Amino acid sequence: xxxxxxxxxxxxxxxxxxxxxxxxxxxxxxxxxxxxxxxxxxxxxxxxxxxxxxxxxxxxxxxxxxxxxxxxxxxxxxxxxxxxxxxxxxxxxxxxxxxxxxxxxxxxxxxxxxxxxxxxxxxxxxxxxxxxxxxxx
Amino acid sequence: xxxxxxxxxxxxxxxxxxxxxxxxxxxxxxxxxxxxxxxxxxxxxxxxxxxxxxxxxxxxxxxxxxxxxxxxxxxxxxxxxxxxxxxxxxxxxxxxxxxxxxxxxxxxxxxxxxxxxxxxxxxxxxxxxx
Numbered sequence: 509x510x511x512x513x514x515x516x517x518x519x520x521x522x523x524x525x526x527x528x529x530x531x532x533x534x535x536x537x538x539x540x541x542x543x544x545x546x547x548x549x550x551x552x553x554x555x556x557x558x559x560x561x562x563x564x565x566x567x568x569x570x571x572x573x574x575x576x577x578x579x580x581x582x583x584x585x586x587x588x589x590x591x592x593x594x595x596x597x598x599x600x601x602x603x604x605x606x607x608x609x610x611x612x613x614x615x616x617x618x619x620x621x622x623x624x625x626x627x628x629x630x631x632x633x634x635x636x637x638x639x640x641x642x643x644x645x
Numbered sequence: 646x647x648x649x650x651x652x653x654x655x656x657x658x659x660x661x662x663x664x665x666x667x668x669x670x671x672x673x674x675x676x677x678x679x680x681x682x683x684x685x686x687x688x689x690x691x692x693x694x695x696x697x698x699x700x701x702x703x704x705x706x707x708x709x710x711x712x713x714x715x716x717x718x719x720x721x722x723x724x725x726x727x728x729x730x731x732x733x734x735x736x737x738x739x740x741x742x743x744x745x746x747x748x749x750x751x752x753x754x755x756x757x758x759x760x761x762x763x764x765x766x767x768x769x770x771x772x773x774x775x
Contacts, residue, residue: 565653
């Protein structure tokens with residue numbers, strides 16, 4: 509556990525929570541990133557401006573962060589695995605109606621049983637997949 | 646529009662500060678059999694502490710019609726999402742903000758994620774959102 513970073517984790521988490529409260533208070537929307545993204549590409553189109561603005565903010569945050577912090581190259585399972593992972597994340601969040609933010613940050617914040625079940629399922633499946641990737645393959 | 650941009654910006658900064666935008670950090674959390682890093686529990690805890698305090702009064706003032714059913718699509722979808730998360734170390738928010746890495750890896754992930762979402766609509770015609 510030498511990689512444990514409790515202070516930045518708690519502070520960053522609090523900012524994520526604040527941003528979710530901000531979006532709900534100002535726009536009346538749930539900050540579920542998968543839902544916001546999928547809605548942007550859905551047909552027929554609906555409510556694209558706020559979705560695009562939120563995602564533009566997310567991406568802009570990355571560029572701003574790169575200006576002040578040097579980001580080291582991270583773990584990469586290879587482009588084939590990356591494509592499969594992306595497809596599973598896109599498919600799964602659409603079918604399951606949410607991700608770490610929609611079910612996690614927002615769903616748990618309103619004590620939703622549906623979201624609690626989703627969080628437990630994706631945590632356990634994530635742990636199983638990481639175990640296979642790192643210790644079996 | 647401007648408030649949504651600001652919320653996205655703050656959300657993204659939170660992802661970077663917390664370490665969620667770094668797949669290695671995420672995979673170190675999911676790797677309970679390895680050199681386990683519990684940081685992500687605190688990311689989720691910090692975020693939920695804030696939403697749990699503020700969501701109830703906000704939703705009381707302006708209710709949203711949420712789904713509450715625990716059904717097969719929920720479990721199957723969450724399982725598929727979890728497997729993808731555990732392979733790549735990216736969930737949707739971190740993947741989007743990591744587009745700023747300008748790496749082929751993240752572009753491919755995000756493209757596949759959008760395609761996966763469009764494919765899901767053919768299989769299960771459910772609306773977006775939690």
